[in-house]
Amino acid sequence: MSTHVFHWLLRRRYLLLPYSMFLIAFSLLENHVISLYKLTYIVASFQCVYPKVESWSLDGHGDCCSWDGIECDKATGHVIGIDLSHGCLFGTLSSNTSLFRLLHLESLNLAWNDFNYSWFPYGFGNLSQLYYLNLSSSYLLGKVPSDISWLSKLVSLDLNAELHLQLPLGEREWISLEMPNIDNFIQNFTMLKELDLSFINMSSPFPHVLVNFSSLKSLKLTECELHGEFPTGTLQLPNLKALDISENYNLFGKVPISIGNLVSLNELSIDGCNFSGLLPTSMGNLSQLGHLGLSSNEFHGQIPTFFANLTHLSYLDLSYNNFSGGIGHWFVNLVKLTDLDLSDCQLSGPITYSFKNLTQLVWLRLYYNNLQGEIPNSLWGLKDLEWLDLYGNNLTGTVDLHKLKKLRMLDLSFNNISFASKAEINATLPKLSALYLSSCNLHEFPKFLAYLGRLEEISLSHNNIEGSVPMWMWNGSRESLLIMDLSHNFLIGFENNQINLPLPKLTNLDISSNRLKTELPSPPPSVNRYNISNNFLIEEIQSICNGRSLIIMDLSNNRLNGTIPSCVGNMDYLSILNLGKNKLVGMIPHAYPKGCTLEMIDLIENRLQGPVPRSLTNCANLEYLNLAHNQILDGFPLWLSELTKLKVVILKSNKFYGPIEAYRSQFNFSYMHIMDLSYNNFSGKLPFKLLQSLHAMEVITRQEREYSKVPFALMHIDFSNNKFEGQIPDLIGDLKSLIFLNLSNNILTGSIPPSLANLTLLESLDLSRNKLSGEIPRNLAQLTFLSSFNVSNNQLSGPIPQGSQFNTFSIDSFAMNEGLCGSPLPKKCTKVGDNLPLPPFPHEKFGEESLFNSEWKFVLIGVGVGFLIGIVLGNLIIDEKSIIIWLGFPHALYLHMFERT
Numbered sequence: 001m002s003t004h005v006f007h008w009l010l011r012r013r014y015l016l017l018p019y020s021m022f023l024i025a026f027s028l029l030e031n032h033v034i035s036l037y038k039l040t041y042i043v044a045s046f047q048c049v050y051p052k053v054e055s056w057s058l059d060g061h062g063d064c065c066s067w068d069g070i071e072c073d074k075a076t077g078h079v080i081g082i083d084l085s086h087g088c089l090f091g092t093l094s095s096n097t098s099l100f101r102l103l104h105l106e107s108l109n110l111a112w113n114d115f116n117y118s119w120f121p122y123g124f125g126n127l128s129q130l131y132y133l134n135l136s137s138s139y140l141l142g143k144v145p146s147d148i149s150w151l152s153k154l155v156s157l158d159l160n161a162e163l164h165l166q167l168p169l170g171e172r173e174w175i176s177l178e179m180p181n182i183d184n185f186i187q188n189f190t191m192l193k194e195l196d197l198s199f200i201n202m203s204s205p206f207p208h209v210l211v212n213f214s215s216l217k218s219l220k221l222t223e224c225e226l227h228g229e230f231p232t233g234t235l236q237l238p239n240l241k242a243l244d245i246s247e248n249y250n251l252f253g254k255v256p257i258s259i260g261n262l263v264s265l266n267e268l269s270i271d272g273c274n275f276s277g278l279l280p281t282s283m284g285n286l287s288q289l290g291h292l293g294l295s296s297n298e299f300h301g302q303i304p305t306f307f308a309n310l311t312h313l314s315y316l317d318l319s320y321n322n323f324s325g326g327i328g329h330w331f332v333n334l335v336k337l338t339d340l341d342l343s344d345c346q347l348s349g350p351i352t353y354s355f356k357n358l359t360q361l362v363w364l365r366l367y368y369n370n371l372q373g374e375i376p377n378s379l380w381g382l383k384d385l386e387w388l389d390l391y392g393n394n395l396t397g398t399v400d401l402h403k404l405k406k407l408r409m410l411d412l413s414f415n416n417i418s419f420a421s422k423a424e425i426n427a428t429l430p431k432l433s434a435l436y437l438s439s440c441n442l443h444e445f446p447k448f449l450a451y452l453g454r455l456e457e458i459s460l461s462h463n464n465i466e467g468s469v470p471m472w473m474w475n476g477s478r479e480s481l482l483i484m485d486l487s488h489n490f491l492i493g494f495e496n497n498q499i500n501l502p503l504p505k506l507t508n509l510d511i512s513s514n515r516l517k518t519e520l521p522s523p524p525p526s527v528n529r530y531n532i533s534n535n536f537l538i539e540e541i542q543s544i545c546n547g548r549s550l551i552i553m554d555l556s557n558n559r560l561n562g563t564i565p566s567c568v569g570n571m572d573y574l575s576i577l578n579l580g581k582n583k584l585v586g587m588i589p590h591a592y593p594k595g596c597t598l599e600m601i602d603l604i605e606n607r608l609q610g611p612v613p614r615s616l617t618n619c620a621n622l623e624y625l626n627l628a629h630n631q632i633l634d635g636f637p638l639w640l641s642e643l644t645k646l647k648v649v650i651l652k653s654n655k656f657y658g659p660i661e662a663y664r665s666q667f668n669f670s671y672m673h674i675m676d677l678s679y680n681n682f683s684g685k686l687p688f689k690l691l692q693s694l695h696a697m698e699v700i701t702r703q704e705r706e707y708s709k710v711p712f713a714l715m716h717i718d719f720s721n722n723k724f725e726g727q728i729p730d731l732i733g734d735l736k737s738l739i740f741l742n743l744s745n746n747i748l749t750g751s752i753p754p755s756l757a758n759l760t761l762l763e764s765l766d767l768s769r770n771k772l773s774g775e776i777p778r779n780l781a782q783l784t785f786l787s788s789f790n791v792s793n794n795q796l797s798g799p800i801p802q803g804s805q806f807n808t809f810s811i812d813s814f815a816m817n818e819g820l821c822g823s824p825l826p827k828k829c830t831k832v833g834d835n836l837p838l839p840p841f842p843h844e845k846f847g848e849e850s851l852f853n854s855e856w857k858f859v860l861i862g863v864g865v866g867f868l869i870g871i872v873l874g875n876l877i878i879d880e881k882s883i884i885i886w887l888g889f890p891h892a893l894y895l896h897m898f899e900r901t
């Protein structure tokens with residue numbers, strides 16, 4: 001996963017987007033670029049504006065030339081123009097439409113109608129007089145028909161296929177139009193002045209023919225899946241005023257010096273491509289530029305001072321590049337700027353220059369830099385500011401919001417800003433809907449919260465707030481609050497011990513990692529994500545049954561007691577249930593009805609007894625089951641195998657017993673990543689058929705879609721500390737993606753199968769404390785990732801393999817085996833050839849993304865929250881449910897990533 005994607009995720013952790021928007025977000029996730037502004041714009045913009053057709057008299061009377069939107073030739077009476085844009089048309093557009101019989105049409109605009117995803121019809125080619133054709137955002141599907149390319153008189157062609165979604169999105173596709181042969185398609189259009197083919201999948205190199213389209217004024221090819229090198233000739237078209245080729249992630253190139261000749265250019269958007277190098281100083285001559293988007297490329301060097309010349313700029317986005325150095329002073333006179341984004345530009349040092357001339361600024365984003373020192377006071381005078389994001393710098397200073405009446409979003413998190421109580425922010429901000437003050441060194445709830453009337457989302461996490469959660473906090477926004485994150489503070493309870501929060505719209509509540517010593521706050525019925533983990537909650541948990549909308553419930557690591565209420569089994573949406581690390585007793589309730597929605601159950605470290613309830617087989621989506629460290633008394637739940645999506649089963653440290661393979665039992669654990677049966681009383685042979693069914697472990701899946709978003713794919717088997725006997729089956733060598741294998745402290749006999757050398761990703765192998773005999777297979781020295789190896793306390797003999805990782809293992813790895821000899825043991829081998837090192841083995845190492853060299857290790861050590869997210873994240877791209885899961889997780893994800901660094 002690229003850092004871009006991380007940043008993307010982090011930035012968007014607080015989006016209040018409807019579910020379908022998340023789908024968009026995720027379709028774009030890979031490509032990391034889209035401004036929130038744009039997202040919200042998309043939602044807001046599709047509306048039925050002007051139903052012209054309604055005024056038409058279709059009864060045969062009247063002159064159609066007088067109808068709204070129709071233009072006729074005065075002499076001939078032929079219809080020559082139709083403009084039904086934003087016309088509220090809905091339904092199929094088919095080839096036999098009478099439209100295609102209007103052979104004299106010169107201008108046709110059907111933009112922004114909803115043709116209900118009908119196939120893009122043939123027929124436009126008949127309209128040979130057309131010079132203007134506009135079908136932008138009209139919900140057509142399929143290949144753009146080639147007959148359009150006959151229209152050689154076209155001066156303006158707009159087929160922009162951007163979707164302006166009407167919710168719910170349902171099954172609709174993202175990119176609906178394709179144009180497999182763009183070069184042929186446009187070659188006749190040499191008269192074109194305007195061309196917009198954005199959001200059409202071309203899946204081709206940039207169309208070179210365009211460099212000869214000398215009349216072009218406006219060229220828009222956003223998100224067309226163009227790749228390869230960008231022909232710089234396009235930046236020499238003499239009449240070009242607007243060029244937008246953004247979001248073509250695999251288009252690369254440099255900005256040529258000749259760009260300076262395009263003196264009338266007023267829009268240049270190359271965001272989200274793969275441009276690199278320095279920005280040429282000739283850009284300083286583009287004095288007409290109003291819109292410049294260079295975000296998410298690989299530009300480097302200091303932000304050039306020539307920007308100071310671009311005094312017409314209203315939109316400037318340089319975010320997500322590799323610029324360096326200070327922020328400079330070039331911006332101080334760009335008085336027309338409304339939108340300035342310098343996020344994640346590796347900027348450092350203080351902001352010593354004033355913002356006071358940027359009086360029109362609406363959006364200012366400087367997040368993810370290393371800016372230091374005081375925030376210039378001039379910033380607090382920018383009255384039009386709606387969006388201020390300074391997240392993740394090292395800025396200091398006193399915040400003064402009282403002039404920023406238009407502010408909608410304020411993020412000052414993770415800075416060095418402190419709110420001394422006398423300088424406390426004191427302002428009424430009537431439009432503020434999102435406020436993030438994480439890690440702002442707050443010691444109490446800021447008083448002005450009480451006066452916010454429209455707050456939807458607030459985060460005060462990672463501060464030092466003590467005492468109780470005051471009820472006045474939501475005086476103004478009781479009816480609007482959706483998301484509240486108070487995690488990582490020192491809160492002990494609620495004012496007046498009011499554990500029923502009167503917030504009727506709240507969907508997300510996170511008060512984890514505080515010091516709450518109350519009973520369980522009862523989840524408001526609207527809440528779907530509820531995290532009160534890591535507190536000191538006491539008493540029983542029956543009140544969770546109020547949470548009818550819960551999707552994610554995390555009450556882990558508290559002091560809750562009593563039994564698990566059976567309502568957890570039949571909540572309509574509950575997908576993640578974490579009650580781990582409490583003092584719960586009794587049986588796990590037998591209450592999972594058909595259609596149970598649970599995907600993850602974590603009951604680790606309680607005092608639960610009895611068998612695993614068989615009704616869990618109704619939870620067909622279950623992926624993760626952790627019952628470790630309880631007192632569960634049961635045979636191996638063979639029926640778990642009916643849960644075909646299971647990825648993680650952890651039964652460690654219970655009282656499970658008996659052999660696992662009854663005669664002829666069949667298993668299907670195709671997706672299993674982690675199976676931990678350690679510290680139980682399992683006996684009999686190692687379960688051959690079970691191991692045989694672990695298909696996910698058999699393939700090294702780097703490309704597989706399902707795992708491609710997972711930062712790691714840990715494959716892990718732990719059967720240690722049981723009473724397994726017999727031989728280690730050879731087939732274990734088929735589980736090629738295993739990273740961790742522990743069979744220690746059993747009663748295994750026979751020799752170590754040489755097939756283990758096939759486990760080329762193995763990092764840890766523990767076979768100690770068994771009765772294994774024979775030699776250590778010499779080819780194990782091929783396991784270049786092996787960093788932990790233990791075969792001590794067996795009956796092994798012969799020479800210890802030499803070379804590679806084996807040179808790094810200590811004596812303890814081999815101790816208590818009478819017959820072993822050779823380094824690191826003191827005992828020398830005597831037979832000839834015993835100490836010969838193995839010839840080098842050609843080994844294909846994974847690249848940078850390898851799991852083994854990354855920081856993820858830290859998280860992996862404990863199978864904790866971080867790990868879990870990896871798993872969950874892995875799915876979220878695939879199906880709806882998992883997206884919902886993620887929806888609830890952003891904060892955890894975010895924490896997780898903070899842990900990481």
Ligand SMILES: *[C@@H]1O[C@H](CO)[C@@H](O)[C@H](O)[C@H]1NC(C)=O
Pocket residue numbers: 090091092116
């Ligand atoms: C729109 O498309 C859907 C799915 O193809 C179809 O069921 C529906 O009838 C269409 N509506 C109109 C008005 O054509």
Ligand SMILES: *[C@@H]1O[C@H](CO)[C@@H](O)[C@H](O)[C@H]1NC(C)=O
Pocket residue numbers: 094096097
């Ligand atoms: C046009 O063709 C569609 C099928 O493609 C048919 O259902 C419809 O009746 C036809 N309309 C006319 C006016 O012929």
Ligand SMILES: *[C@@H]1O[C@H](CO)[C@@H](O)[C@H](O)[C@H]1NC(C)=O
Pocket residue numbers: 085086109111112134135136156157158194196
């Ligand atoms: C096409 O029509 C839409 C909607 O009216 C308009 O916004 C857009 O500018 C038009 N495109 C061209 C190239 O004129």
Ligand SMILES: *[C@@H]1O[C@H](CO)[C@@H](O)[C@H](O)[C@H]1NC(C)=O
Pocket residue numbers: 175201202203225
């Ligand atoms: C674009 O088209 C190519 C080739 O048909 C296809 O492989 C790719 O998935 C498409 N991309 C999108 C985003 O639809």
Ligand SMILES: *[C@@H]1O[C@H](CO)[C@@H](O)[C@H](O)[C@H]1NC(C)=O
Pocket residue numbers: 208209210211212
């Ligand atoms: C551009 O036009 C010139 C002269 O007509 C021709 O030689 C050249 O091949 C054209 N370039 C492209 C890329 O079509």
Ligand SMILES: *[C@@H]1O[C@H](CO)[C@@H](O)[C@H](O)[C@H]1NC(C)=O
Pocket residue numbers: 249250251252253274276
């Ligand atoms: C970005 O461009 C460089 C060449 O400048 C190329 O090596 C790299 O593969 C490109 N990346 C992508 C994602 O296309």
Ligand SMILES: *[C@@H]1O[C@H](CO)[C@@H](O)[C@H](O)[C@H]1NC(C)=O
Pocket residue numbers: 257260261281282283285
């Ligand atoms: C920019 O304009 C100046 C003066 O108009 C001219 O001297 C200079 O050559 C131009 N630079 C570029 C790179 O076009």
Ligand SMILES: *[C@@H]1O[C@H](CO)[C@@H](O)[C@H](O)[C@H]1NC(C)=O
Pocket residue numbers: 370372373394
């Ligand atoms: C933040 O700034 C202070 C000085 O203002 C400096 O001591 C500290 O190292 C900076 N922290 C980071 C992470 O750069």
